[in-house]
Amino acid sequence: MSGGSSHRYSARNHAIFAFSFFAGLRACEIAALEVGDVFDERGDVRDTIYLAAAQTKGDEAGTVLVSKRLNNALKSYATSYPRQISNAKAPLFFSAKRGGFSPQTIVNLFAKFYAEAGIKGASSHSGRRQFLTELADKGVNVRVIQALARHKDISTTQRYIDFNERKLRNAIELV
Structure with missing residues (x-):
C-alpha cells in the first residue's frame, strides 16, 4: 500500500x-x-x-x-x-x-x-476493490463481504471480486 x-x-x-x-x-x-x-x-x-x-x-x-x-x-x-x-x-x-x-x-x-508510483489504471476505487477481493480470496462469505461493502445488492458486490487464471486453477484443484 x-x-x-x-x-x-x-x-x-x-x-x-x-x-x-x-x-x-x-x-x-x-x-x-x-x-x-x-x-x-x-x-x-x-x-x-x-x-x-x-x-x-x-x-x-x-x-x-x-x-x-x-x-x-x-x-x-x-x-x-x-x-x-x-x-x-x-x-x-x-x-x-x-x-x-x-x-x-x-x-x-x-x-x-x-x-x-507508476501504477497505471488505478483509481480512488482501487483500494475498495482490493479490500473486497482480498476478503473473497481469504474465503470470507460473499454475504459478509456485501455487508462490509454496504451494498444493497449482492450482484454489485460480486462485480468487485476479481479473479484470474491462477485463482481458477486453484479452485479446480479443490475438487
Whole structure:
C-alpha cells in the first residue's frame, strides 16, 4: 500500500489510503468523515465508525468496523497531527490550506500517488476493490463481504471480486 511516505503529510496520506484498503471506503465517504466520527472524546480511535446517510454514496447510513491495521494508521495520524483531532466537528482530513477535502480532491490525491508510483489504471476505487477481493480470496462469505461493502445488492458486490487464471486453477484443484 502506498501512502506517500516521503510526502510532507505522509501520516495523513497513509490514513486516507488505509480507509480505502482496510475498510473499503469510497472517496466521498473519506472526504465526509469528521474527527468525532473516528476519534472519541479522549482521542482514542473508535472501533466502529457510524456513517450518517449524508456521508455515504447511497444516502443510507452505514457502519464501518475498524481493523487493527486501520487503527494503527489512525493512531499514527493522531500522533502526527494532534491539533487536527482536537475538534470533533472538524473534517478528519485537512488540506494544505487546512480546510477539509472534497470528494474530488480525495480522488485527485489517489490519482497523484498512483501516478507517482507508476501504477497505471488505478483509481480512488482501487483500494475498495482490493479490500473486497482480498476478503473473497481469504474465503470470507460473499454475504459478509456485501455487508462490509454496504451494498444493497449482492450482484454489485460480486462485480468487485476479481479473479484470474491462477485463482481458477486453484479452485479446480479443490475438487
